[in-house]
Each structure stands twice: as C-alpha cells, then as structure tokens.
Amino acid sequence: xxxxxxxxxxxxxxxxxxxxxxxxxxxxxTPKDVLVFAKQIDDIISLDPHEAFEYTASxxxxxxxxxxxxxxxxxxxxxxxELAEKxxxxxxxxxxxxxxxxxxxxxxxxxxxxxxxxxSLSRAVILNKSPxxxxxxxxxxxxxxxxxxxxxxxKTLVLTTAEPTAPSFLLxxxxxxxxxxxxxxxxxxxxxxxDLGNAWLKQNSxxxxxxxxxxxxxxxxVMLDANPHAVxxxxxxxxxxxxxxxxxxxxLGLQKGDxxxxxxxxxxxxxxxxxDRNFTAQYARKASLMYLSLNQKNPNLxxxxxxxxxxxxxxxxxxxxxxVPTTYAVHQAFLPDGLxxxxxxxxxxxxxxxxxALLAKAGLADGFELSFDYFSGAPTSDIAxxxxxxxxxxxxxxxxxxxxxxxxxxxxxxxxxxxxxVRWGSDYFxxxxxxxxxxxxxxxxxxxxNKTLAWRASxxxxxxxxxxxxxxxxxxxxxxxQMYLDIQKEHQQTSPFVIMLQEIEVSVSRAAVKGFDMGPxxxxxxxxxxxxx
Amino acid sequence: MRSDGELQAELLPPEAEPPAAxxxxxxxxxxxxxxxxxxxxxxxxxxxxxxxxxxxxxxVVTFFIGRVxxxxxxxxxxxxxxxxxxxxRARLDLGLDQPLYVQFWRYLGQIFSGDxxxxxxxxxxVTQDIARFFPAxxxxxxxxxxxxxxxGVPLGVWAATRxxxxxxxxxxxxxxxxxxxxxxxLGLLSLLLFYAKLGWVPGPGRQSxxxxxxxxxxxxxxxxxxLLAGDWGxxxxxxxxxxxxxxxxxxxxxxxxxxxxxxxxxxxxxxEYVTTARAKGLSSAxxxxxxxxxxxxxxxxxxxxxxxxxxxxxxVLTETIFSWxxxxxYLTVSLLNADMNAxxxxxxxxGLIYVVLNLLxxxxxxxxxxRVK
Numbered sequence: 001x002x003x004x005x006x007x008x009x010x011x012x013x014x015x016x017x018x019x020x021x022x023x024x025x026x027x028x029x030t031p032k033d034v035l036v037f038a039k040q041i042d043d044i045i046s047l048d049p050h051e052a053f054e055y056t057a058s059x060x061x062x063x064x065x066x067x068x069x070x071x072x073x074x075x076x077x078x079x080x081x082e083l084a085e086k087x088x089x090x091x092x093x094x095x096x097x098x099x100x101x102x103x104x105x106x107x108x109x110x111x112x113x114x115x116x117x118x119x120s121l122s123r124a125v126i127l128n129k130s131p132x133x134x135x136x137x138x139x140x141x142x143x144x145x146x147x148x149x150x151x152x153x154x155k156t157l158v159l160t161t162a163e164p165t166a167p168s169f170l171l172x173x174x175x176x177x178x179x180x181x182x183x184x185x186x187x188x189x190x191x192x193x194x195d196l197g198n199a200w201l202k203q204n205s206x207x208x209x210x211x212x213x214x215x216x217x218x219x220x221x222v223m224l225d226a227n228p229h230a231v232x233x234x235x236x237x238x239x240x241x242x243x244x245x246x247x248x249x250x251x252l253g254l255q256k257g258d259x260x261x262x263x264x265x266x267x268x269x270x271x272x273x274x275x276d277r278n279f280t281a282q283y284a285r286k287a288s289l290m291y292l293s294l295n296q297k298n299p300n301l302x303x304x305x306x307x308x309x310x311x312x313x314x315x316x317x318x319x320x321x322x323x324v325p326t327t328y329a330v331h332q333a334f335l336p337d338g339l340x341x342x343x344x345x346x347x348x349x350x351x352x353x354x355x356x357a358l359l360a361k362a363g364l365a366d367g368f369e370l371s372f373d374y375f376s377g378a379p380t381s382d383i384a385x386x387x388x389x390x391x392x393x394x395x396x397x398x399x400x401x402x403x404x405x406x407x408x409x410x411x412x413x414x415x416x417x418x419x420x421x422v423r424w425g426s427d428y429f430x431x432x433x434x435x436x437x438x439x440x441x442x443x444x445x446x447x448x449x450n451k452t453l454a455w456r457a458s459x460x461x462x463x464x465x466x467x468x469x470x471x472x473x474x475x476x477x478x479x480x481x482q483m484y485l486d487i488q489k490e491h492q493q494t495s496p497f498v499i500m501l502q503e504i505e506v507s508v509s510r511a512a513v514k515g516f517d518m519g520p521x522x523x524x525x526x527x528x529x530x531x532x533x
Numbered sequence: 534m535r536s537d538g539e540l541q542a543e544l545l546p547p548e549a550e551p552p553a554a555x556x557x558x559x560x561x562x563x564x565x566x567x568x569x570x571x572x573x574x575x576x577x578x579x580x581x582x583x584x585x586x587x588x589x590x591x592x593v594v595t596f597f598i599g600r601v602x603x604x605x606x607x608x609x610x611x612x613x614x615x616x617x618x619x620x621x622r623a624r625l626d627l628g629l630d631q632p633l634y635v636q637f638w639r640y641l642g643q644i645f646s647g648d649x650x651x652x653x654x655x656x657x658x659v660t661q662d663i664a665r666f667f668p669a670x671x672x673x674x675x676x677x678x679x680x681x682x683x684x685g686v687p688l689g690v691w692a693a694t695r696x697x698x699x700x701x702x703x704x705x706x707x708x709x710x711x712x713x714x715x716x717x718x719l720g721l722l723s724l725l726l727f728y729a730k731l732g733w734v735p736g737p738g739r740q741s742x743x744x745x746x747x748x749x750x751x752x753x754x755x756x757x758x759x760l761l762a763g764d765w766g767x768x769x770x771x772x773x774x775x776x777x778x779x780x781x782x783x784x785x786x787x788x789x790x791x792x793x794x795x796x797x798x799x800x801x802x803x804x805e806y807v808t809t810a811r812a813k814g815l816s817s818a819x820x821x822x823x824x825x826x827x828x829x830x831x832x833x834x835x836x837x838x839x840x841x842x843x844x845x846x847x848x849v850l851t852e853t854i855f856s857w858x859x860x861x862x863y864l865t866v867s868l869l870n871a872d873m874n875a876x877x878x879x880x881x882x883x884g885l886i887y888v889v890l891n892l893l894x895x896x897x898x899x900x901x902x903x904r905v906k
Contacts, residue, residue, distance in 0.1 A: 451617060
C-alpha cells in the first residue's frame with residue numbers, strides 16, 4: 001500500500017545518496033530576531049488549549065499559555081508555580097487553595113486574575129473536548145463547576161475535588177496543556193452562541209505565555225509573535241513554524257540556512273549531521289512507548305510461560321542499536337523514563353534457550369502460529385521484522401499483517417488481534433496516565449465501560465487494578481512514587497505487554513541557535529530562551 | 534487521488550472519442566434537417582446530462598469504499614483515549630448505527646444542500662478546506678501544464694519530422710527520463726541541485742517567510758493575489774517559488790505530451806494528403822504546422838485536457854517534497870486518518886474537475902473540427 005509515510009521514507013532514503021554531496025553552506029538567511037522551525041504540523045486541528053490534544057498544538061499551547069503550576073525540564077518531577085505563588089491543601093485533601101503571583105500579564109496587558117483561572121478551568125470542563133478528562137477525573141462536571149472551581153478574590157482560587165486527592169496527582173494534571181489559562185474578557189467577547197469562544201480560539205490566542213498566535217494556516221505555517229507583556233520576555237520576536245512534510249527537504253533547508261531548527265529528521269540523517277560541527281542535535285526522552293500487546297483471548301498467549309518466553313526471545317539491544325539508534329531507547333516498564341515513579345530496570349535480554357524451555361514447559365515445544373499487526377511505516381515495519389525473526393528462533397511463527405496506524409488501533413480496540421505492536425504516549429505528566437491504561441481492568445466483557453489497554457489485551461486484573469487505584473489516591477508523593485515502582489515490577493513480569501522502547505525526540509539546529517528547551521511532554525518544549533548568534 | 538507515477542496510466546487512449554457517426558443516409562423520407570446550432574446545443578446538453586450520473590457513481594463508490602476500510606471513523610473524531618460514552622455518542626452522531634443505505638441517503642441529502650460535512654482533521658467545513666487547498670494546486674498545475682505544452686508539443690512535432698534521426702532519439706531519451714524517473718527522486722535531485730547547490734531557486738513552500746501574510750488573500754492563488762494587491766515583490770517571490778515544483782511536474786507531463794504529439798504527427802505525415810502537398814511544392818513548415826498539426830488538434834486536446842485534470846487533482850509526492858499545501862496532500866492525510874467527509878468531498882471535487890475539463894475538451898472539438906457536430 002502506498003502510504004504517505006512510506007513515501008517519505010522512500011524519498012528520504014533517496015536523499016541519503018546525494019546527501020554526501022551536499023556541502024552545507026550554513027549561512028544565516030533568516031532574520032536575526034525570527035526563528036524558523038521546519039516541522040510536520042499537519043496534526044494541528046485546533047489551537048484552543050482546552051480542545052487541542054495533538055503534539056504540535058500542545059507545544060504551541062505550552063508557549064502561548066501559562067498554567068497554575070508546571071514542571072521544569074531540568075527536574076521534571078518537581079512541581080513549580082507558574083501562575084500560582086503558592087498553594088495549600090485542606091479539608092482532608094479535598095480543598096486546594098491557590099494564591100496567584102503578582103506580575104503575569106496577558107498579551108492584552110491585563111493582569112491574570114483568579115477569575116480568569118476559574119473561567120479557564122471551568123471552560124475546559126464545560127467544553128468537554130478530548131483532553132477534558134484530565135480535569136474531569138477530579139469530579140468536575142458542567143453542573144458543579146460553578147461551586148467547585150471558584151475565585152474567592154482577585155488572587156485566590158479554590159478547587160474542591162469530589163474525593164480526597166493526592167496533591168501531586170492534581171497538580172501534575174493541572175500542569176497539562178488543558179490547564180492553560182485564557183483571558184476571560186477576550187474569550188467571552190469573541191464567543192459565538194454557547195461555544196465559549198471555541199471557534200475563535202481555534203486560530204487565535206488569549207494567553208499570558210511568552211508568545212501569542214499571529215496566524216495558523218493548516219498544513220502550511222504557524223506564526224507566533226512575542227507577548228509584549230510577558231513576565232519573561234522571549235529573545236525571539238517571532239517564531240515561524242513551516243510545515244515541511246519531507247525530512248530530506250527539512251535537512252536541505254537547514255543546510256541552506258532557511259530553517260533554524262528542524263524537527264523530523266530520520267535516524268540516518270541525524271547520524272550524518274551529528275558529525276557536522278555546523279549543527280547541533282538535541283535529544284529529549286518522550287513519554288511515549290512502543291510495546292507489544294499479547295491478546296489474552298488467544299489460549300496460547302494466555303499461558304504465563306508463553307508471555308515470559310516472548311519477553312525473553314526479543315533482542316531489545318540489537319533492535320535499538322541497529323534500527324533506531326538515535327530515536328528510541330530500550331525501556332521495559334510502563335512508566336517512561338522521565339516521569340515520576342518510572343522504573344528503569346531492564347530485566348529482559350535475548351535468551352533463546354530459556355525462552356524455548358519456557359515454551360516446552362507450556363506444552364508448546366513445537367511452537368505455534370500467531371498473527372502480528374503493526375503500522376507499516378518506518379521504523380515500525382523494520383522493528384516488526386526483527387521481532388518476527390526473534391520469535392521464529394523459539395518456534396513462534398508470526399503472520400505479518402502491516403496496516404495503517406489507525407487500522408491497527410481499531411483492531412486492538414475490537415480485540416481481534418493476536419499480537420499487535422502499538423505506540424502509546426502519556427496523556428499528562430502523572431504516573432496515573434499510563435498506570436490507568438496498562439494496569440487497570442476490572443470488567444473484561446465487550447461492553448466494559450472503561451476500555452483500557454489492559455482491557456484491549458483481555459487481561460482481567462482485579463487485584464492489580466485495586467493496587468493501581470490505591471497508588472493514585474496516595475497523598476504522600478514519596479510513598480506514591482514507591483507504590484508505582486512496585487506495581488511496575490509486578491507488571492513487568494506478569495503482564496501481556498512486552499514494553500520494548502521509549503521514543504526520543506530529536507531536534508537539529510544550526511550551531512548558532514541555542515536555548516531550545518525540550519521536555520518529556522510536548523507542552524514542555526519552551527521557546528522562551530532561544531537565541532541566535 | 535493517485536500518486537504522480539500512476540497519473541498517466543489512466544489517461545484516455547490516444548485516439549479522441551470518435552466523432553459522432555454521421556446520420557445514415559437512408560431512404561427514409563427526409564425530415565426537416567435540424568440546424569447546426571441546434572445540433573451543437575444538443576451535443577452539449579447530452580454531455581451535460583452525463584455529469585450528474587458520473588458524479589453519482591463516484592459518490593456511491595467512494596462512500597462504500599469509505600465504509601469498508603478497516604479504520605473506525607469514530608477514532609478519528611474522538612481519539613484513542615475517549616471514554617466509552619463519548620465514543621458511543623460520536624457513533625450515533627455520525628449515524629453509524631444506521632444501515633448503510635440509510636447513511637448513504639443521508640449523505641446524498643447533505644450533498645444536495647451543498648454541505649459536504651466537516652473535516653475531522655481540520656475541523657473546518659470540507660467545502661471551506663477545498664476552497665483553501667485547491668487554489669494552491671490550481672496555481673501549480675496551471676503553470677506546469679503551460680510549461681509542458683510549450684515544450685512538449687514542439688518537441689513532439691520536431692521528433693516526428695526527424696523520425697529515426699538523432700533528434701528523435703534524443704527526444705525519446707529525454708521523454709523516457711521524464712516519464713520513468715519517480716517524481717520524488719526528480720524533485721529531491723532538483724532541490725539538491727537548484728536549491729541547495731546552485732541557489733537558483735528558493736526552497737520548499739509557496740512563499741518566503743518575509744512575505745507570509747503580507748498579501749491579502751482574495752483568490753488563494755498567490756501570484757494572482759499579489760498582482761491584485763500590486764505587490765511586485767510578493768509576485769516575484771511567489772513565481773520564484775513556483776518554478777521548481779512546476780518544472781518538475783511539467784517535465785513529467787511533457788514527456789507524455791511529446792510522445793503523444795509525435796505519434797499523432799507521424800500518422801498524419803504518412804497520409805496521402807501530405808504527399809500531395811509535398812508534390813504541390815508547399816513548404817515543409819506549412820505542411821507540418823498548417824496541415825498535419827491542424828489535423829491532430831482534436832486528439833491532442835484530449836491528451837492535454839486529461840493531463841491537466843491529472844495535475845489538478847493534486848500531485849501528492851510533488852506537494853509533499855515541495856511543502857505545497859494542495860489538494861493532493863489534503864486528500865492523502867485525510868485518507869490516512871479515515872476522515873471520510875474530507876475524502877468524499879475532495880474526491881467529488883476531483884471528479885467534478887475531470888467532468889468539467891472533459892466538457893471543455895468536448896466543446897473545443899466542435900470548434901476545432903467542423904465535422905464534429
């Protein structure tokens with residue numbers, strides 16, 4: 001099948017050949033106070049921070065809006081006030097009182113007030129778009145926000161959760177892009193009917209972050225201008241993000257000096273610019289995992305020995321080194337490195353003898369056949385072939401079934417796969433985001449209300465689910481992180497998930513460009529300190 | 534939508550549609566002969582009548598293909614993380630609980646009220662999206678076809694008059710290269726050479742960042758808009774950006790046009806009337822251009838119209854490599870995301886382009902060939 005990604009791969013492969021000829025003429029052509037990104041930005045659907053959930057839009061929201069709290073990329077588990085000066089917890093972990101800083105101002109010049117914060121959080125709940133569940137999980141509904149999210153004076157905001165809540169859980173969730181604060185007066189002035197300004201905010205902004213949206217043309221470009229009233233004035237007066245779909249074109253533009261930072265180079269291109277002094281490659285671990293889901297509806301995969309054997313058959317190190325040396329790292333637990341509570345143990349290595357012994361113990365010494373669904377693009381198809389070869393060594397024959405990303409997801413949601421290779425990105429910066437997905441499933445029927453990843457693997461785990469919920473509620477941050485470590489250790493050994501790799505985001509800039517701060521989540525990528533020599 | 538490589542596989546066979554057979558001179562009592570104008574009008578009307586049928590067929594096929602792809606359309610709308618009740622609500626909103634024919638009926642109703650639905654990917658009405666992406670493609674395709682015709686047709690004629698000679702072989706090689714080199718190789722090589730090495734042309738995109746947002750958008754066609762605004766700088770910039778992608782597309786199309794022109798010309802040059810003309814001592818330029826070329830106009834117009842239509846549906850690879858936000862990219866991205874409203878809408882738009890160009894070609898025959906009534 002002809003997919004855009006395979007075309008891109010083919011075309012980038014074709015560019016490697018002349019890549020050697022391309023003598024980089026790295027002279028700055030972009031204006032001194034304008035920064036130009038080249039990036040695939042056709043994922044943007046909306047720039048409304050209470051609606052957007054896609055990578056690029058989250059990144060923009062992170063630079064255009066501020067949240068009550070945030071986490072610094074230098075120490076991602078530390079919670080720091082962004083708009084909030086301080087906060088206090090009372091009423092048995094149900095009432096959270098935030099006091100706002102003096103100073104933050106919207107692009108209009110007006111100071112950020114508690115009323116704006118209350119309006120923004122309520123707006124996210126009432127609009128109820130894709131990311132709203134991050135806030136809704138604390139018991140907010142459109143009927144109760146008026147009493148549960150209140151500004152008691154210009155500087156004080158009071159949140160009341162439905163149940164006793166771990167402060168770290170609430171604060172991490174509020175640090176997500178959906179917790180962005182918009183200027184109430186501007187948004188309501190641009191509202192149409194009861195859309196709370198949604199149509200307008202899709203392509204405009206009303207925030208207090210470093211930048212403001214100047215224009216967005218779908219699949220073409222996004223332009224941001226510096227917010228003249230920002231507390232921390234950005235160095236670049238304007239940020240331009242150009243949609244350049246083809247990685248080779250991104251690389252050429254970078255070498256030519258038309259782009260300052262390019263965001264979507266593929267592994268071999270990164271390897272070639274790494275050696276070049278004119279360019280700097282920058283790496284950030286992303287909260288995104290690649291894993292195999294072993295459907296427990298398959299009687300063979302339901303045997304614990306078989307699951308363990310598969311985990312031991314795969315050559316993680318070789319896959320990482322040979323296929324995705326710069327863009328993925330080996331990781332084997334459900335919390336990605338960089339998130340609080342992440343387990344970094346890697347207990348599984350390729351061990352054919354032991355894996356075969358386990359299969360024999362399960363009565364499957366002669367092996368068996370399974371179907372294998374995966375996304376046909378790069379690099380997943382190469383990884384899938386490596387997995388196929390690894391499993392063949394222990395007698396498990398995989399029938400390859402490559403498909404479009406969404407087709408693979410559709411299949412796992414219908415639970416009709418045997419093994420599927422899927423990617424999972426965390427929704428928000430809290431262990432619960434992944435824990436809930438990977439280790440909660442209390443009803444295994446087709447009509448289950450909560451169709452988590454564990455459900456999609458038909459893995460019924462009442463006990464582990466209870467433990468996971470308990471960890472979510474634990475109010476002491478240290479204990480909470482420890483509980484997640486314990487859960488992951490158990491999960492690692494028993495689950496039908498073969499977690500293999502964690503994604504690494506790579507951006508390559510001209511050597512003169514410095515200060516692009518990259519974080520584990522897209523909304524943590526900050527442009528504020530970018531400078532150009 | 535197709536990739537550029539397939540672009541020409543579907544083109545009509547070289548021969549033009551055979552002119553309508555003359556009415557049999559039977560012995561039946563002669564009726565009053567309808568006037569030529571009436572015949573011409575009737576021909577046009579009957580072609581027009583085929584438009585809705587063609588579009589209906591297109592809608593049926595696209596709709597049902599869209600419903601059998603193994604991707605859940607709800608997934609595109611609410612995402613992978615939505616709770617079960619949200620998924621269910623979206624399913625009901627889409628009417629996916631209804632039988633297929635009911636869904637189709639509803640969709641037809643929508644089309645007739647001019648509503649192609651909303652795109653999931655851009656969250657805009659599909660009509661608005663098409664209005665935004667089509668001008669970019671139109672601009673690119675038009676410049677490409679102009680270049681292709683200006684070079685391809687003379688090249689074909691030249692090769693035909695020198696059949697078997699060096700010129701013919703050189704043109705053949707040139708055309709073969711244009712036709713068989715994949716567009717992404719051609720595009721990247723051209724970027725590497727003309728942009729990265731020589732610096733003759735600007736990089737990917739429709740305009741330089743300095744001009745971004747400077748010209749008021751009226752038609753969406755940048756060169757036209759900048760002219761309307763009287764901004765020569767912006768016009769030059771837009772034109773400058775056009776040259777390379779249009780050149781690549783043109784190279785690809787002119788190969789086909791030149792080959793077809795050559796074949797048509799050869800057939801004509803072998804005709805007896807050419808021998809007669811030669812015997813009468815007419816100059817060879819007059820024979821070639823006035824007589825032979827005049828006679829290949831009808832089939833050539835078909836080839837050109839279909840090549841143009843093929844370009845207008847958007848060349849995905851060229852648009853991808855040159856970051857050209859056109860219809861081809863829009864359709865591909867929508868397709869990969871199971872954004873069915875966008876796919877259906879854009880497919881209908883492409884279908885409409887083909888039908889309209891066919892109609893135009895048809896009318897041109899009537900002008901070019903007095904025998905076609």
